[in-house]
Amino acid sequence: MGAYTMRCFLNLSVPLMILAACVSALAQSDTHSLGAHRLGTPLSQEDIRRFDFMIGPEGKELPPGHGTAKEGAEVFTKQCAVCHGRTGEGGVCQRLVLGSPDNPHRGPFKNSEKTVVSYYASPTIAWEYINRAMPAQKPGSLTPDQVYAVVAFLYYQNGIIQEGDVLDAKSLPKIEMPNRNGFIPAVPVWPPDPKKPSWY
Amino acid sequence: MHSNRSGRRRFLKHGAVLAALAAGTPDLAAGQSEVPDTPTPEAHPKGVLTYGERSRFVNSGRGFKVGISHMTYYTPLQDSAGIITPAPLHFMQAHFARLPEIDPEQHRLTIHGMVDRPLSFSLEDLKRLPSVSRVHYLECHGNSSYNDHISPRVDDPRVGLPVQSIYGLTSCSEWTGVPLSVLLKEVGLQKGASWLISEGADAEKWHYSLPLEKALDDVMVAYAQNGEPVRPEQGYPLRLLVPGFEAPYSVKWLSHIKVVDRPYMTRDENGNHTTVRADLGGKSRWYHWEMPQKSVITRPSAGLKLPGPGFYEITGLAWSGRGAVHRVEVSTDGGRSWKDAKLQAPVLRKAHTRFTLDWTWDGEEAVLQSRCTDERGEVQPSLAELNRHWDIISGPDHPEKKQRPFHVNAIQPWRVEKDGSVYDAMFS
Numbered sequence: 069m070g071a072y073t074m075r076c077f078l079n080l081s082v083p084l085m086i087l088a089a090c091v092s093a094l095a096q097s098d099t100h101s102l103g104a105h106r107l108g109t110p111l112s113q114e115d116i117r118r119f120d121f122m123i124g125p126e127g128k129e130l131p132p133g134h135g136t137a138k139e140g141a142e143v144f145t146k147q148c149a150v151c152h153g154r155t156g157e158g159g160v161c162q163r164l165v166l167g168s169p170d171n172p173h174r175g176p177f178k179n180s181e182k183t184v185v186s187y188y189a190s191p192t193i194a195w196e197y198i199n200r201a202m203p204a205q206k207p208g209s210l211t212p213d214q215v216y217a218v219v220a221f222l223y224y225q226n227g228i229i230q231e232g233d234v235l236d237a238k239s240l241p242k243i244e245m246p247n248r249n250g251f252i253p254a255v256p257v258w259p260p261d262p263k264k265p266s267w268y
Numbered sequence: 269m270h271s272n273r274s275g276r277r278r279f280l281k282h283g284a285v286l287a288a289l290a291a292g293t294p295d296l297a298a299g300q301s302e303v304p305d306t307p308t309p310e311a312h313p314k315g316v317l318t319y320g321e322r323s324r325f326v327n328s329g330r331g332f333k334v335g336i337s338h339m340t341y342y343t344p345l346q347d348s349a350g351i352i353t354p355a356p357l358h359f360m361q362a363h364f365a366r367l368p369e370i371d372p373e374q375h376r377l378t379i380h381g382m383v384d385r386p387l388s389f390s391l392e393d394l395k396r397l398p399s400v401s402r403v404h405y406l407e408c409h410g411n412s413s414y415n416d417h418i419s420p421r422v423d424d425p426r427v428g429l430p431v432q433s434i435y436g437l438t439s440c441s442e443w444t445g446v447p448l449s450v451l452l453k454e455v456g457l458q459k460g461a462s463w464l465i466s467e468g469a470d471a472e473k474w475h476y477s478l479p480l481e482k483a484l485d486d487v488m489v490a491y492a493q494n495g496e497p498v499r500p501e502q503g504y505p506l507r508l509l510v511p512g513f514e515a516p517y518s519v520k521w522l523s524h525i526k527v528v529d530r531p532y533m534t535r536d537e538n539g540n541h542t543t544v545r546a547d548l549g550g551k552s553r554w555y556h557w558e559m560p561q562k563s564v565i566t567r568p569s570a571g572l573k574l575p576g577p578g579f580y581e582i583t584g585l586a587w588s589g590r591g592a593v594h595r596v597e598v599s600t601d602g603g604r605s606w607k608d609a610k611l612q613a614p615v616l617r618k619a620h621t622r623f624t625l626d627w628t629w630d631g632e633e634a635v636l637q638s639r640c641t642d643e644r645g646e647v648q649p650s651l652a653e654l655n656r657h658w659d660i661i662s663g664p665d666h667p668e669k670k671q672r673p674f675h676v677n678a679i680q681p682w683r684v685e686k687d688g689s690v691y692d693a694m695f696s
Contacts, residue, residue: 124532
């Protein structure tokens with residue numbers, strides 16, 4: 069009787085052990101997406117796409133879409149001119165344009181001119197900021213096409229691109245900004261040189 | 269804190285029963301569905317202060333400047349004592365006119381980008397993780413700029429006395445939260461990750477680049493300030509706290525962190541927050557990072573009046589974004605002679621340090637000023653030295669007075685006149 073029970077147990081125990089090992093492996097693959105403290109909720113790439121507004125200077129995250137200065141002029145008149153002036157010359161809010169398409173400002177810039185889009189080192193910055201924060205009355209409400217168009221309008225007004233140029237995820241990052249070499253340090257590195265004094 | 273959720277629910281229910289009893293609710297049965305987390309204000313008899321108020325005789329407050337696209341609040345340093353700024357007096361600078369109102373239950377911090385496990389953390393998740401509490405100051409990089417001494421708001425009573433309107437964009441708190449290094453370990457950094465971009469849940473989704481090495485050093489995700497939840501103006505329910513760096517790095521209403529392989533040169537770090545510098549051949553300095561060593565006498569300071577000759581304790585604050593304050597010297601004769609001030613304990617790295625010097629005023633004109641030396645041995649410069657370094661001429665009589673370089677840390681002189689009135693003597 070005792071031997072029989074034992075044998076039964078052994079017969080059952082092998083498959084049970086295999087099952088337990090499988091369950092444990094499953095559990096591990098379930099929690100592989102969590103860190104050592106097993107806290108937080110895993111994010112899918114789709115989740116991230118919904119909230120990720122960050123676009124680097126290489127423009128890798130730029131979405132599909134396109135726009136020209138002419139299309140941008142319409143959007144700008146409706147959405148932006150009330151604060152930034154008819155051609156971006158400034159109004160109750162910041163000046164975005166310095167000079168004109170035929171007579172563009174190429175620097176040097178004064179401290180009071182840092183808001184002009186031609187001051188930026190990288191061509192993606194205006195796109196990134198307008199997309200996330202503009203227009204102030206309804207941030208994030210412009211479509212990618214509208215953002216490409218407004219940026220094309222501002223770059224045309226600043227004499228950086230031609231009126232007929234089409235801006236999209238490929239062409240925008242390739243624009244050579246006039247002030248791209250106007251910043252020190254050329255490559256921001258941390259930590260800074262300890263020999264540099266605090267006022268540097 | 270409870271390790272299982274049912275335990276926590278029991279705890280909340282128990283609290284609700286107590287609250288209901290205090291409110292005199294007769295018909296509460298344990299097990300009813302809706303369980304409020306906190307008692308309503310009506311639950312307390314009149315005169316019971318569950319959240320204390322200050323005396324009605326105390327009226328020190330923040331100076332303010334509010335426009336259609338910004339909000340600025342200045343800490344009243346002339347009334348400060350010790351090194352901790354009360355949270356309701358902490359300075360604030362925002363590029364919009366309305367504070368975000370965030371439901372802590374709904375709020376999430378996501379960490380994604382070059383990580384093995386992109387994760388989203390609730391406030392409860394974060395409070396279960398290992399925490400630290402540290403005292404650190406924050407300072408707007410435009411604090412005490414040249415313009416602050418001469419702009420019309422010096423005479424605007426809403427902005428406060430000069431030490432408040434010129435220097436009030438710095439404050440110091442004890443911050444509690446999760447070291448960012450802990451969170452970055454949870455998500456697992458990928459090879460090549462070297463920077464991160466943090467973003468807030470405000471109207472313009474404020475975002476800023478931060479070197480990963482600094483992030484792993486002493487940066488924290490703070491949920492408490494001076495022992496209570498971070499105030500709405502300071503980023504409730506979560507803010508980044510980047511000790512020693514210009515305050516814009518300490519992103520408020522923190523909602524996203526993206527790990528990347530280069531700085532993203534965001535709009536403000538590439539635009540408004542850069543400085544065109546004559547000494548750099550007209551190029552712009554960006555990524556300044558650490559705030560320099562600085563000190564200011566908070567009492568006596570401009571706008572105050574000494575009632576008559578006799579004993580006064582001169583007191584002020586000193587700080588450095590590059591570490592601890594090692595020495596503060598005070599001069600009462602416009603810089604001809606200097607005496608070592610006493611440093612009050614605690615003297616902490618990247619925190620305000622309180623200094624004092626005993627002084628007997630003889631009733632004659634006097635010029636009071638302080639200069640600090642930080643742990644790297646760097647001494648606070650005079651206005652003339654700073655101008656020489658930056659190759660600029662400053663002051664009300666020069667057209668260049670509009671020059672407003674950030675990181676101004678010049679020695680601040682206050683002139684005491686014979687009648688006891690105190691004036692700002694930076695440019696005179």
